[in-house]
Amino acid sequence: MDLHKKYLASLKDKKNSFEHAVTEYLRMSGVYWGLCSMYLISSEDLLNKDEVVQWVLSCQHPSGGFGGSVDHDAHLLYTLSAVQILLIFDKIELVDKEKIANYVAGLQQDDGSFYGDEWGEVDTRFSYCALSCLSLLGLLDKIDVNKAVDFIVSCMNFDGGFGCIPGAESHGGQIFCCVAALAIADSLHHVRADDLCWWLCERQTAGGGLNGRPEKLPDVCYSWWNLSALVILGRIDWIDREKLRQFILNAQDETEGGIADRPGDVADVFHTFFGISGLSLLGYTEEDEEGIPGLRRIDPVYALPVQVLERMNVRVWRAV
Ligand SMILES: COc1ccc(S(=O)(=O)N2Cc3cc(-c4ccc(C=O)o4)ccc3N(Cc3cncn3C)C[C@H]2Cc2ccc(O)cc2)cc1
């Protein structure tokens, strides 16, 4: 835990690294992954709250949307990340919620789908970003939720999984987005839970890690994508939790801190966040028996600390 705290706190000082330069376009999400990781290991105090909040606000456009960095175009991905950061810091009152909600609602299409931004890419990832962002702002009534649900259901495949668009293959990342979005819309009855959870538990490989599609290598981030869907559908016991826990712990960098996509690879903030979140979902938090001291609970639907959601009176997910 101490090494992970040092790793996460050091990210703000690595502004000249290659990785920092090539991930400028998603910096808003990178800050959310880093900050939420620090909160989950009870070390959010290591960040300069006012400095981060001012930077987030400097990325907002007149449209109400947020870009991935200063002077970057507004996008739904980074608008959600900005709202999540402000909620973790309890500073959402600094923004005009209606303005953000109007930006998000303006991206919904006639078939219920969402563009990621003005350039028109459609992906079920963006359906999740829209429903999660509006739900967190308490403004779900700004969109046609029934049509949003219809589009998501149109992306369901024979295997019970979901893809980016109708007819696209099932993928762990899209399955999280669609199942969590349907949960927010109180529409989980559309999910063929046994078929989908069979597909999800089949994603566990011999080494204990989960992959995102059949025949692919296991990857720590699917400890979030696949596992959160299993938790939402109440079937976490369909996988071997201890073997998955071991896979995540083996992906830790024992010298520098951080967690990689799999054992032996270089750690990054993306996989550090999803590894810590996976351990939290597996029930190894400070509230659980044999839990990791200092590890807090994460909500499987909103990917935010449960304590943050409870402070906001947003309904926290309880497995069915
Ligand atoms: C290293 O190659 C990639 C490939 C895709 C991407 S991505 O932006 O399309 N994206 C998010 C993502 C981020 C990172 C990363 C490393 C350091 C930082 C600093 O903030 O961020 C690394 C990977 C990654 N991927 C790729 C990936 C993860 N596991 C397997 N792969 C191939 C995911 C990808 C898609 C994505 C997921 C969530 C999200 O909110 C936005 C985009 C980024 C780097």
Ligand SMILES: [Zn+2]
């Ligand atoms: Zn990954």
